[in-house]
Amino acid sequence: MxxxxxxxxxxxxxxxxxxxxxxxxxxxxxxxxxxxxxxxxxxxxxxxxxxxxxRHTPLDLPWLTQGLPPARPATVQTRWEQEPENQEEAADRKRTSEVALAKEMHQHYVKVVEPFLQKEQQRLSAPQLRRMLRFSIDAYEDYKQHPHLAEEGSRAQKCQKDLRGIISLLQDTLQEAKDSWLSDTGRYELNTKWRKQLRDRLLG
Structure with missing residues (x-):
């Protein structure tokens, strides 16, 4: 053709x-x-x-991405994140936190005072007294976190004073046990008023 x-x-x-x-x-x-x-x-x-x-070539890609709407966020904010917390809600949250912390601090107090009262007038060895003393010091340090310690005359201040008194008495009793070359033991006795105060404050 x-x-x-x-x-x-x-x-x-x-x-x-x-x-x-x-x-x-x-x-x-x-x-x-x-x-x-x-x-x-x-x-x-x-x-x-x-x-x-x-299917597009690499040269096409810049043109494809132009004009596209922005990507939506991966997570959706909650109402608490979107709206600022008002003063009343913040105050309620603070009170709830303080109540929980106060209860926790009282448990530290109870764990020291209960055995301290139970062992009154008992002959205690130096190792026993050392353990009680160490435990009391730890509880005293933890109790410094109590939210109401700054309030003058508060129950928290009185409980902290009790812990200081227990530490001081245990230190004296431990020294007594060390000085006792016969029995290597010591014992302590509380006055009636303080004993009653400790028992009352155990109830919270």
Missing amino acids: NSSEKSCLICDNPLYGRADKTTCSDACRVRLHRQRQNDALAEIQEDKMPLSSQ
Whole structure:
């Protein structure tokens, strides 16, 4: 076939007649029409596909990202994070925290005072007294966290004073046990008023 001759777009047979002719027969013309319709439909479907499923070259990517809405945050803030806490809520939260801490500090007090009262007037060895003394000192240090210690005349201040008194008395009794070369023991005795105060404050 001469290179200047045109051929059918479907079957590649030579074309004769008009210069704008594209198919050699009605059958090829119908097939060409359907092929063009299918191609157009495929282009429309590709346009509707999400960006993530379309194929693009690296040069296309900057253009794809332009104009996109900002990404939503990964987490949603709660109402407490979005709205500032008002003064009443803050005060309630503080009171709740202080009550819990005060109860915890009272437990430290109880763990020292109860055995201290139980062992009154008993002959205690030096190792026993050392353990009681060490435990009392630890409780005294922990009790410094009590939220009401700054309140003059508060129960917390009185309990802290009790712990100091217990430490002082145990130190004296331990020294007595060390000085006793016969029994190596010591004992302590409380006055009636302090004993009653300790028992009352144990109740919280």
